[in-house]
Amino acid sequence: MSSTQERLYIEQIKHLDKAAQHVRDAAESFERSDTDGSLSQWSSVLHGTLEHLRAEIAANGGTAVFPALFLLDGTVASTHQASGQYGPFWVLNDAAEEELGRRFLNTSSAQSAKTRAANNRKKGVTVGTIRVAAYADLWAPESATGLAGALQVSARVFPNVEALKAGDFTVVTTEVIEVDDAA
Structure with missing residues (x-):
């Protein structure tokens, strides 16, 4: 694996880890709140989606x-x-x-x-x-x-x-x- 491929692979993993954390944050917010937490849940899902897109870009060089x-x-x-x-x-x-x-x-x-x-x-x-x-x-x-x-x-x-x-x-x-x- 070239150094560029390795860098992109590490970047992809980093973004997937961030996406997973955002999903966990949304789930935890849902568990501990009622409708007051909906905005933070929405934000966590939105940022999770963003990190998935960044990971996909990294996976494609x-x-x-x-x-x-x-x-x-x-x-x-x-x-x-x-x-x-x-x-x-x-x-x-x-x-x-x-x-x-x-x-x-x-x-x-x-x-x-x-x-x-x-x-x-x-x-x-x-x-x-x-x-x-x-x-x-x-x-x-x-x-x-x-x-x-x-x-x-x-x-x-x-x-x-x-x-x-x-x-x-x-x-x-x-x-x-x-x-x-x-x-």
């Missing part, structure tokens, strides 16, 4: 998989998704903007995966995945304030923006093959 937008020739068109007044969109890189004639692109929101992929291809793009350096942290929407806002906090995995900007990522697939849920 400090990386995670994220969606990316590709031109039909397989080149990366965007790794930057955002959300605006009309929903989610992609911010295209300079080469994709030049080829597609626009800076922002909404991908298809069709219910069927087959239709969604066909619609995206008509726009000149596919949605695939990349593997990039990542980290886990707590996140809440900007509108989250006060106690009600605290309850909107969640643990999430984020890409390392500097690695994305530097192009320091690996393409996993240039088109995600989705299976429609058949009821």
Whole structure:
């Protein structure tokens, strides 16, 4: 085992130990209290989830998989998704903007995966995945304030923006093959 692998393994174990402690804290809080302990229980579970995500990232060499937008020739068109007044969109890189004639692109929101992929291809793009350096942290929407806002906090995995900007990522697939849920 290389020193990097050993370091990541130790980091993974550390995060799993912290996650287990948070779960124990939540259980102990539940045992010794009534509804007054619910906030500390919620916090313990939330932090346990965060540590599990950090352990998963460490187990994957400090990386995670994220969606990316590709031109039909397989080149990366965007790794930057955002959300605006009309929903989610992609911010295209300079080469994709030049080829597609626009800076922002909404991908298809069709219910069927087959239709969604066909619609995206008509726009000149596919949605695939990349593997990039990542980290886990707590996140809440900007509108989250006060106690009600605290309850909107969640643990999430984020890409390392500097690695994305530097192009320091690996393409996993240039088109995600989705299976429609058949009821």
